[in-house]
Amino acid sequence: MSLLIGVVSRLPGVGDRVRCTANLRGLAVGLSAYLEDQGHWPQQPPFDASQQKEYEDWWIKELKPYDIPEAMWQCPAILRLGKIQQNGRSPRVHYSPTMFDAKPSTPRKWWNMPWLVEIANVHGHGALMILPDGSVHDWDDFVSKYQQK
DSSP: OHHHHHHHHHHHHHHHHHHHHHHHHHHHHHHHHHHHHHSSOOOOOOOOGGGHHHHHHHHHHHHGGGTOOGGGGSOHHHHHHOOOOBTTBOOSOOEEEOOOOSOTTHHHHOTTSOSEEESSOOSSSSOEEEOTTSOEEEHHHHHHHHHHO
16 A cells, blocks of 8 residues: 555656656747748847746747647646746746757757756756757756766
8 A cells, every 4th residue: 555655646746747748849849840930049039037927928929820839838747836936926938948049050059958948846856858859858867967978
């Protein structure tokens, strides 16, 4: 019975991680399609920290034509835990895109530059991140492997 309780207690976390990984891959597909169509990475206008809502709205709007719903921007673990606050409110975008310049080749130039990084460590080994090849890694594990090279 105690073994079963241990397994069942970890199930929400495992399911959250699977859904979060799927979200990251879906967002990367949308960004890749944007890159192919527009010839450059999305060039976000300058925002300051007080404009979090405008920042979130901008990213959601930019990828909406690529069948990326708002829900894909949200990690189920962050939603379930409900503890993360930015500027006094819960954020709608849980994955922070890396800002690249407008050169078409830049987003794929470095294999180890993540396209998106989760805004919190809610899966255990650092925030999840997705690389240009579509692979998803835990930040802590990736950094420790990279430092060993």
